[in-house]
Amino acid sequence: MQDGWARFAFAYLNPEVAAEWGPKILDGAFVTIQLGLATIAAGLALGMALAMLRASAPRWVQMAIVVFVDIFRAWPPLVVIIVLYYAFPYVDLPMGAFTATWLALSFVLASFAEEIWWAGLQAVPKGQWEAARSTGLSHFQALVWVAIPQAVRMTIPPLLNRTIAIVKGTALGSVVALPEILGQATSAMSLAGNPTPLTLAALGYLAIFLPVVILGRWIERRFAWKR
């Protein structure tokens, strides 16, 4: 038993390996956080822009947005990353691993966000629009000041869950050799011949995402919007 634990600790909780490769994992964590924040910013902004456009634009633009959204909801994010990273260099559009992963995840997040917000906008009662327009607000003003605030509030819990799930996809960047946490950990693991870096990576992910998940739970309870 003692022996088993010692062997387990040597493999997965090796302090020497941890000390040697810890800084690398930390570097990776910064890449993960940067990529995550950039994805959230771009994804949500694009998603909101698409939702607003869909609420105001002519029919063919609406259709184009629906097609875009459907495609990026249907494609596995890893497939999008690989297409961007491996396929575009063939037409002289080489993309770094960071850019490819960021673009892919941002498109996916934007699609989900657009869909959720659009549904939220549809759920704002007609009377709200009529009241706003009756006071002389333009369509755009009614959208921005009356409809969107209600839609956003209504859709916070599902959007938050979706955002967490997509931002966790930053780990997929390791497949195209992005030096984020997982990428650093797997290369460190093969160099060190010891899986402790993977343990560190796991802890790193938990340190980043667990607080967000718990925050999400709290918000969900607070809004309790389903009932």
Place this chain on the structure above:
Amino acid sequence: MDVQSRPVLELAGLHKSFGGVDVLKGVDLAVAPGELVFLIGPSGSGKSTLLRCCNRLEEPDDGAVIVDGENILSPGCDLNRVRQKIGMVFQAFNLYPHMTALGNVALALRKVQGMAKDAAEAKARAALARVGLADKAGSYPAQLSGGQQQRVAIARALALEPKIVLFDEPTSALDPELVGSVLAVMRELKIGGMTMVVVSHELAFARDAADRVVFMDGGRIVEQGTPASVFGAPREARTRDFVARLAERG
């Protein structure tokens, strides 16, 4: 009424508190076979809790609940078997929305009594016929009026051939014009000899159908007697006030 026979339901020294607030402070009550006991009292007086303790939807803290000679609070009691003897009708109907009227009535017959599908459905149809809804067997709750839903709920309780049926404000959630149909079914049951305990504010119904009116306040039984005596000549001041206010409203 055969006063010699054993009570169908007997409560002795029933206590129940929620988070330190005593809702029932020692209630004794015996209900004879075929008797209709009408329970009145201000909100918060413990009427609903009392009913819900009778089949242990609420767990009493102390006392005894004896149904058909069996103390259902004793550890060896097979609660699910006993519950078939105690029908319950809820204020909000609580019909299963994903099942037809027939499905609602037949579920316990099949799952609890282990009846075959055909037999259970035949019995369920008979129960629906008793409440005047033979033609609604295939309807879902959402397709029925409130009064019809409540009658299906009564049929659900009746199909198990209970010894006693507890009614927890059965007409409070109904539009006034639908109340009559439910009360008519309850009257039929009374004539048929069913033992019933009813929590309700329908005073007119109490006057002509109840054998006994029990007034509760503050977790205790304050006064009881025939409808004529409790409504016509209440002894306690609290009863007088309550009856006067109820009469004003009704």
Place this chain on the structure above:
Amino acid sequence: METLNTILDVFFNVEIAVRVFPFLLQGLGMTLLLCAGVIPLGLAGGLALAWAASLNNRWLTAACAVYVDFFRAFPPLVLLIFLYFGLPFAGLDLPAIAAVGIGFLLNASSYYGEIFRAGIESVPKGQWEAARSTGLTRRQTMIAVILPQATRNVLPDLIGNTLEVAKLTSIASVVALGELLHTARLAQSLVYNPTPIVVAAMLYLALFWPLVRLLSRLEHRNIARR
């Protein structure tokens, strides 16, 4: 015109597409097989979790919440890599299919569990009381009365998560399981042209688009009802 031809030649080279198509179909078959395995696994695990959480045992409920939060915070790819590349260091050499199975069970069950829990909680308490008052046991009530309603209440979420699980099978390519993405990348490295990946992307689209459409209808109806 010239550029368009170049682009078509690179991204959708018909000759290559025809050549690799049978190979990719094999991969698609594996993807479908994986879905058929991991989706029921996740559903069963999620149902078990939600059931355990509903037993009103404080410790059990807390344990379920910790489990769910843990795997919601943990990227599934990290989990898979740990199972496949990390466990051999402890002398546990899982075959790729087992690593994928366990990884998906752990990950998907946490999401499904949360959905089923919300569904069970959405059923009014009166339904429990009505069923129990007619003598149904807890288990009978759960199966015959609560779960049918709970499932219907959260059907869009269940379908949505199922789509996500199905899409996620693409990460099995990382442990060299021959599903669609893996065969596409293999073919790409052989023909030195991205056409196989583009064709695979089209196949994914054909597979999942109907689900996306269905989902979007259900979601709209759902939010509009609130």
